[in-house]
Amino acid sequence: MAGRPGSEDLFDDILLADERFRGEGYQEGFERGARRGLQDGRRHGASHGARLASEISFCYGFAVTWRGLLQHNADAKSRKRVKALEALLALVQTSPHQDPQSAALQEHTERLRAKFRQVCSMLSVPADFHDYIRASEGTSF
Template identity: 45%
Template structure:
């Protein structure tokens, strides 16, 4: 097997060492990339899941105690749930993932403002939480 360095073949022990190092580095890079992607994906999923749980709880509350002035709150709440439902959980290559996540965050903040709720959202490796 001939290794290449800057487009030129490298022979002997140097070439073998280069090739082994390259293969080892590639393998470790894939493992590290998967670990990073898994952790980052879990954080995003946890965040969006908290928004969804929050919206489901408030939808139940608003429906059972609805007044005429709650229609705007319900409209924003249903919009948030629609955005969450259409979020591409299963497509890590989705180009607008961060844009959509920012839109969801913005809609969540709008809903909190309408509900007069001050959320304190924290994400950590151990888990996430949404407190009031």
Template identity: 45%
Template sequence: MADSQDMFDAIVMADERFHGEGYQEGYEEGSSLGIIEGRQYGTLHGAKIGSEIGCYQGFALVWKCLLCSCASEKDSRKMKVLESLIEMIQKFPYDDPTYNKLHEDLDKIRGKFKQFCSLLNVQPDFKISVEGPGLSF
């Protein structure tokens, strides 16, 4: 009778056992795929942010050379804004994705860049495309 009781319990508990095993397998598979997908997403968006910051930095360094070569008093405000932009870019935490003010600092850099472009009277159009990053005027 004990043998038939064990067989009966095995049949009744099979659903629960299979449910638990299926859940565990699904959880492990989902965790693995989640890590892969998260890494791809982070790489893509990190590259976009890096490309954008790189364009700002290149733009700022070129204008620094241009403004230094023909420095006049009317360019002093431009130089102050430009130096502020360069300083913000240099302090940007490129290697710390867990930095909690990353997007806030990025928005400040974008704002400072727009301010500088306004002083220069140029209209920037920053686009990230399949061909690569670009900054046009």
């Protein structure tokens, strides 16, 4: 019976090794998943941030250009359009896009898009920002 305690210890070691390896595997997988999640999150955030910045920049350039074209017209319709363009510029300039964690960013972006659509309607031009991006992709200098 001297061999029996050793065989029980061996059996315990096998059971404990299985638990230990399972725990180590879980921990390693968790750490890899966390790193991968951070990498994917950064990539996703950078992509969406770049699109938002592009949209805001486009709205700014759009409003400045149209305001420059219309500001010398004296008729009431042009004055209304310039006023709407100035409101669009004010929204662009007060955008909280500098702080991506701002709770107001989503709401402000929606107001900016709505104002952009309103201005486009007043100017009788397409209101889809993506149409402008696709049109400029074919342009080469």
